[in-house]
Amino acid sequence: MRNFSFYNPTRIHFGEGQIDKLAREIPAGSRVLVTHGGGSIFQNGVWQQVEQALAGYTLTRFAGIEANPQFDTLVKAVELGRREGCDFILAVGGGSVIDGSKFIAAALCHAGDPLDLLTGTRAKAALPLGCVLTLAATGSESNPHGVVTHVARQEKLPFSSPLLYPRFAILDPRTTFSLPARQIGNGVVDAFVHTLEQYLTYPADAPLQDRQAEGLLITLIEEGPKALANPEDYAVRANLMWCATQALNGLLGCGVPQDWATHMIGHELTALYHLDHAQTLAVVLPAMLAERREPKRAKLIQYAERVWGIEGDEEAKIDGAIAATRDFFQALGVPTRLADHGLDAEAIPQVLAQLERHGMTALSERRDLDLDASERILLRAL
Ligand code: NZQ
Ligand code: ZN
Numbered sequence: 232m233r234n235f236s237f238y239n240p241t242r243i244h245f246g247e248g249q250i251d252k253l254a255r256e257i258p259a260g261s262r263v264l265v266t267h268g269g270g271s272i273f274q275n276g277v278w279q280q281v282e283q284a285l286a287g288y289t290l291t292r293f294a295g296i297e298a299n300p301q302f303d304t305l306v307k308a309v310e311l312g313r314r315e316g317c318d319f320i321l322a323v324g325g326g327s328v329i330d331g332s333k334f335i336a337a338a339l340c341h342a343g344d345p346l347d348l349l350t351g352t353r354a355k356a357a358l359p360l361g362c363v364l365t366l367a368a369t370g371s372e373s374n375p376h377g378v379v380t381h382v383a384r385q386e387k388l389p390f391s392s393p394l395l396y397p398r399f400a401i402l403d404p405r406t407t408f409s410l411p412a413r414q415i416g417n418g419v420v421d422a423f424v425h426t427l428e429q430y431l432t433y434p435a436d437a438p439l440q441d442r443q444a445e446g447l448l449i450t451l452i453e454e455g456p457k458a459l460a461n462p463e464d465y466a467v468r469a470n471l472m473w474c475a476t477q478a479l480n481g482l483l484g485c486g487v488p489q490d491w492a493t494h495m496i497g498h499e500l501t502a503l504y505h506l507d508h509a510q511t512l513a514v515v516l517p518a519m520l521a522e523r524r525e526p527k528r529a530k531l532i533q534y535a536e537r538v539w540g541i542e543g544d545e546e547a548k549i550d551g552a553i554a555a556t557r558d559f560f561q562a563l564g565v566p567t568r569l570a571d572h573g574l575d576a577e578a579i580p581q582v583l584a585q586l587e588r589h590g591m592t593a594l595s596e597r598r599d600l601d602l603d604a605s606e607r608i609l610l611r612a613l
Contacts (some may be wrong), residue, residue: 232437232486239481241373242399245473247465249401250277253284256361256399257319262289264317266308266332268296268324275409277365281323291315296324299380299387299501299508300331306345309338312358322362322397325414326369326421326508329362330377333395336360349379349388357394365406367472368418368509370425370479372400380502385585387498402476404468412459416563417509419455422475423448423559424493424512425483431520431530432488432596440487441533447474447483448538455563492594493519496605499585506572513560513567518611520553522604526597569612579609 244252257263263285272278282290293308312320312335320339322332337354338345348354364372371377376391410418430444451474457467477483496519497511506514520531528549535541535552543551557567569578583602586592594600 232435232440233488235485237481237485238393239373239396241397241480243373243402243476244399245402246469247403247405249403250280250284250363252399252401253281253321253361253363254288257285257288257321259288261319262291262315262317263319263321264291264293264308264312264315264335265321265323266293266296266328266335267322268298268328269294271409272323272365275365275406277323277363277406281321281363285321291317296328296331298325298327299378299505300327300334302346302349302379302381302388305331305334305338305379308335309345312339318358320358320360322360323365325364325366326371329364329369329371329397330379332360332362333357333371333375333377334379334390337390337392337395346381349381349390354390354392354394357392360395360397361399361401362397363401363403363406364472366410366414366418367402367404367407367468367475368414368421370422370476372397372402373476373480376479378498385502386589387502389498400476402472404465404472407468407472408463410462412462412564413507415458415462416455416560416565417507418475419451419458419471419563420509420513420560420565422471422478423451423455424509424516425478426451427516427534428491428493429484429487429489431527431534432490433527434529434533435487437487440483440485443477444483445534445537447478448534450474452538452559455559459563488596490594490596492600492605495589495591495594496582496586496608499582499589499591503581503585504572504574504578510565510572513565514569514572514612515608517553517557517560517567518608520556521611522608523595523600524549526595526599567612569609574613576610576613579606582609
């Protein structure tokens with residue numbers, strides 16, 4: 232196992248009715264900037280619960296953080312928060328609202344151009360942030376990462392700082408009952424791929440991390456389809472929510488090699504062609520596994536045996552595992568081909584140009600995935 236340092240300060244309040252804990256978590260007298268997306272929190276009653284829990288606080292509400300949160304929108308929230316003297320941020324929504332709110336939290340403490348924070352300047356301070364999660368997928372609720380879209384530059388810009396761990400996260404599975412089928416599928420795929428990217432590399436003498444990852448993968452395989460079939464099954468939603476948080480709260484990746492190439496290629500597909508985040512992953516991941524069959528051989532076989540229970544010779548196991556992964560995504564209603572999104576080979580050169588512009592020319596756990604390999608992956612994904 233490799234050396235590692237692990238730190239995760241986010242307090243999780245998990246379960247039904249936990250939105251009530253807001254007043255315990257946010258200091259009395261705080262001026263709270265409440266951030267959210269479109270209308271979902273009004274339709275499913277989450278906003279009413281938040282407002283009730285925070286009766287007596289000074290609340291300033293900022294609406295309209297879009298999926299793949301946009302820099303120009305977030306800057307408006309920063310202006311509002313500054314004007315109103317807000318000193319605490321409460322994000323109510325999915326990964327986009329939480330990511331966007333991390334940026335707002337840092338930008339409110341940054342004297343210069345807020346774009347600096349997305350182009351290499353690390354945050355030196357940030358307002359305290361809490362969140363009420365309404366979509367289980369990204370893990371943003373208890374990690375220090377965020378991704379903001381700059382529309383004019385056609386870029387998804389990642390940022391990260393230990394200052395941006397949410398102070399607390401409220402995970403009430405009931406808030407996810409109202410998700411449309413597309414977002415249920417997206418959430419399961421995102422959590423599944425986060426897990427694979429910290430697992431499906433090469434053996435690293437880390438049997439505990441392997442079994443933690445396999446536990447998450449098997450649970451997602453079992454529970455994901457149940458959420459689509461029966462959206463108001465609380466137990467299923469609870470299991471999915473906890474899986475998604477654990478898939479990217481830092482624990483799985485301790486001491487093991489990681490391969491975020493699928494995410495890096497996927498981010499370019501979203502920036503250029505506006506696919507949902509998880510839709511890009513479902514397209515790229517099966518093609519990635521096929522292309523990286525040799526460097527990932529030992530773990531592909533382990534994945535086939537332990538997660539999918541596939542028998543046979545080594546080649547059959549690897550083929551079977553890749554096919555099962557593709558079938559699983561499709562059964563969740565998430566397409567696995569670029570063609571399903573109306574994209575053909577003409578889309579590929581632009582993706583490669585973006586990868587090059589962003590220095591994504593030595594990806595993977597071995598840093599040997601160059602632009603030619605990315606091209607082969609995208610061709611396999613057609
Ligand atoms: O805007 P509203 O009306 O709330 O609708 C949202 C949005 O349209 C809707 N939604 C959320 N909760 C709902 C609901 N609809 C009904 N009922 C509910 N309970 O779902 C739509 C998508 O929401 P979004 O937040 O965009 O989805 P997700 O959680 O998948 O977040 C995706 C973003 O997270 C980033 C992605 O790049 C993308 O920008 N990621 C962040 C990561 C991180 N911070 O660690 C890691 C990930 O790999 C990912 O890159
Ligand atoms: Zn993701």
